[in-house]
Amino acid sequence: MQAMLSLSDAIDRVLQRIASATGWLFLALVAVICWDVLTRKLGFQIPGFGSTPIQELEWHLHGMLFMFWLGYAYIRNVHVRIDVFTSHKTPREQAKLELFGIFVFAIPYCLLATYFAYLFAQTSFLQNESSDAPNGLPYRWIIKACLFLGLVLLDAAVASVMFRKLVQVFGPPDLAARAATPAASH
Numbered sequence: 546m547q548a549m550l551s552l553s554d555a556i557d558r559v560l561q562r563i564a565s566a567t568g569w570l571f572l573a574l575v576a577v578i579c580w581d582v583l584t585r586k587l588g589f590q591i592p593g594f595g596s597t598p599i600q601e602l603e604w605h606l607h608g609m610l611f612m613f614w615l616g617y618a619y620i621r622n623v624h625v626r627i628d629v630f631t632s633h634k635t636p637r638e639q640a641k642l643e644l645f646g647i648f649v650f651a652i653p654y655c656l657l658a659t660y661f662a663y664l665f666a667q668t669s670f671l672q673n674e675s676s677d678a679p680n681g682l683p684y685r686w687i688i689k690a691c692l693f694l695g696l697v698l699l700d701a702a703v704a705s706v707m708f709r710k711l712v713q714v715f716g717p718p719d720l721a722a723r724a725a726t727p728a729a730s731h
Contacts, residue, residue: 546716549708550724556705557620560698564617567609574606601682608688612695616702636725640713643706651703659700662693 581599584590618624631639668674669686676682712724 546712546720550712550716550720553705553708553712553724556701560617560620560702560705563698564614567613570606570610570613574603574610577602577606595680597676597678597680598682601676601678605682605688605691609691609695612691613698615695616698616700619699619702620705637714640710640725644710644714647703647707647710652707655696655700655703659693659696662689662696666690666693 577599581596581603584599585596590596615624631642634642666686666689669689674685674689676685709724713721716724
């Protein structure tokens with residue numbers, strides 16, 4: 546049980562570092578959005594780099610932020626969740642429901658999504674895919690590789706939460722109490 550909790554703590558720390566390291570993408574996204582709005586309003590565009598590549602860069606940055614932060618959001622329990630079914634349950638019952646969801650929904654979904662995201666990125670890389678727009682961004686495989694990496698991070702987050710909930714449900718009281726909170730909040 547201690548080993549599962551230690552592994553969960555290590556995964557949580559890695560996810561926290563990745564989220565912190567990629568947080569600068571938010572500033573880049575804000576700058577790109579501001580640039581897009583200003584150049585549209587003022588009618589000034591860099592020759593050969595008009596609105597289409599700027600808009601594609603916006604959704605690439607947004608996608609990267611989402612994918613690199615999704616796993617961290619899950620371990621911190623700040624993702625969207627409908628608590629109608631769990632709000633009246635004890636923490637142990639909530640942990641059991643979380644484990645059910647992990648085994649029945651999260652693990653099968655994550656395994657399939659990660660596998661197909663890998664194939665998606667690999668195909669894009671091998672074809673040297675670029676935007677469908679004539680003046681769009683090249684190297685579409687980069688954002689598709691970020692999708693794969695983000696799902697790998699989500700896989701790690703699911704494993705971390707699963708270990709933590711297993712300890713919370715089946716572990717001794719001292720470890721179960723510690724397992725109820727993620728390492729990032731210790």
